[in-house]
Amino acid sequence: MKIFYLLLILFTILVEAETHLIVLGSGTPNPDPQRSGSAYAVIVDEDVYLVDFGYGVVRSASVLSSQYGGKFNQLNAKNLKIAFLTHIHSDHSGGLADLVLTPWIMGREEPLELYGPQGLKDMSKHLLAAYKLDIDYRINGSQPSNPEGFKINAHEIEEGLIYMDKNVRVEAFVNNHGGLNNSYGFGL
Template identity: 45%
Template sequence: MLGIIRGTLMCMLFFTIQTHATDMKLVMLGTGTPNADPARSGPSVAVVVGGRSFVVDAGPGLVRRAAAAAANGIPALAPDKLDTAFLTHLHSDHTVGLPDLIFTSWVLERPMPLRLYGPPGTSAMAQHLAQAYRLDVDIRLNGLEPAMPEGHKVEVTEITPGIVLSGGDLTVEAIPVMHGSWKEAYGYKFTSGGKTIVISGDARPSSALTEAAKGVDILVHEVYSDAGFKRREPVWQNYHASFHTSASELAAIANEAKPKLLVLYHQLYWGTADEDLVREIHAAGYDGAVISAKDLEVFEP
């Protein structure tokens, strides 16, 4: 047994969870991109509600950032508590932390399998990781080291648009987004206690994401600098325009969606800075609250 439990293409997981309107937190575990910025881990965001953590994407550095958040007063992000995760898409910068999430959390005594939700291909990725680490798993289970017998396993649900998780007062909805030539990529909408958070993942502008974000408490959205874009070579401009969202495009999205707070992540600066991104969004006509996030910042709706 290599530890992969296949889910259906669409399922809803029900469990008991107590939530309150002030209980939801957004934790920026990683705000980075494929660029190896030592100040920013790879893209990963956690929504904490009812004493549980729900991780979106598994960029590099995920588990250590989660441990830092736990040390800073959010115990739901202790490594052994990381038991539910969602992938927006299967680009490497969003998934190279997946073996860390699976196996480090297990070694640090997560007792149950990781529940993993993601687009088609997620199951195959988890299966290959189980095969890659099979010798490690065998030694830990059958050698001298005490090991949780179930924690290395992964329960995969390959998703389609709509509600993918529901329990107690929490619902999680998968939102189809456009991300270049990826056939399926998703954002996620978390709703609990009358509060809502939408996380874009990597995406260019789309009506589905804008509609899902209307009136939310927090919209977490990727962005690239308009000024920096102008300095890029045409081949890269063509790529980024198809796969990502510019500051001016995000201003238009925010003007239509009207979130109470717009949080920027997966920022592509190209010689600009956080304050420049915020300035570009305001210059494009959006006058709402905008924060360009850094790793380990926490926001409450």
Template identity: 35%
Template sequence: MFYLRQIILTSTAFLAFLAPPVYANYIEVTLLGTGTPRPSLERFGPSTLVQAKGQYFLFDSGRGTTIRLTQAGVPLSQIEHIYLTHLHSDHISGLSDLSLTSWIWQRPTPLKLTGPTGTKNLAEHLNQAYAADFDYRTKNTGLDPKTFSIEGHNISTEDVVYKQGGITITAFLVDHHPVKPAFGYRIDYGNASVVISGDTAYSTNLIKHAKGVDLLIHEIAAANTQLLAQNPRLKKVLSYHTTPEQAGRLFEIVQPKAAVYNHVLLFGIDEETILETTRSFFQGNLRVGKDLMKIGVGETITFY
């Protein structure tokens, strides 16, 4: 009897070993920073971490990305791929900290930075800007000179920017006029899919690429009517972002399994109000994202 039980236990362990890993067809998203240029302890600069098949992909690297990655328990050296939605400073101001600190923490390769036209230039100048640090650390502490740099790669039009091991990342154009080009990204792994809007006004091209997606992470901007009347510049700012009414209409067409707001840009208006306004157009699963919120995307969407 004892032996029979041993055989059963051993076979179960063997079968578990053969079974696909738990992360197959599963994407985990961590909202590292859900903020804007506005300095905030609650909302760091825009940055979203996507994990699929044990690999990390980072989308934008705003203020404090390094801190949030550390809070999320992600080893900095494992960040090798960064995709930029556009080159507004709030989306890239954490980049030098992340690239240098992950180098110090022995990132095994140069950092691969993909983004709109201008990304290569940004990478080259960041490498130059920290040449003194490169000298000190390679001479004094023996850090690997080959892995120091950021390798910039420009994309000027929509394209598949990563396709390996069943994971596909597609850059598509959004409308952040006059910032051109500006991209959103779609990540597919098996049946699981995620779309990140980047900064955009209401975008029909985003609708095309996001239709039926599991998780849509979308920017949001809103102001109360009094502030809007007093400050004409605010109107200009809102014109290249998406209001709750527009987002609600867009979600109703896209029908994501879940929609989450990030890049939360609010002027004299609270989160409850923007949720209420959105819900009058879209009654699906909707949340305002928070820094360090994790979202599991598989057969179901799990927030934790």
């Protein structure tokens, strides 16, 4: 009987996962000062999943983070570890340098896991090349950062199931974005 109750409690915890969808930015390519670049955070219990990372993504997350007086420790920069990119347009992806470097500087010790359309691997590779000197300095300078947290594992996706863990299953589907191929929506 005790085992039954334990299973029941565990099941209840799993079913009652606390989930939040937070709009971190709803901007367009226009630099409206009231709107950060497109980005969303899906929080499930202690984990957070980003969808898109437009300009200002980490600062927008910090507004609600426990580190800066908000209620979500999941949104502390070092906890930003997984992101899904809908399409390669800059208003959705322009915060990538921020998402790679700021959480690392703030203590993220594992590579950023990125899922998105064709072109994401090249973008990741060239971004790291662009910041090579800064990264070298941060690893080898007077206040060394860890040697893993700046890395990017970029996964280029197609339609279908693209990610699964204990909290979420993520399915990608192609959407219509005018003349742009490889634009996706996600079902979480």
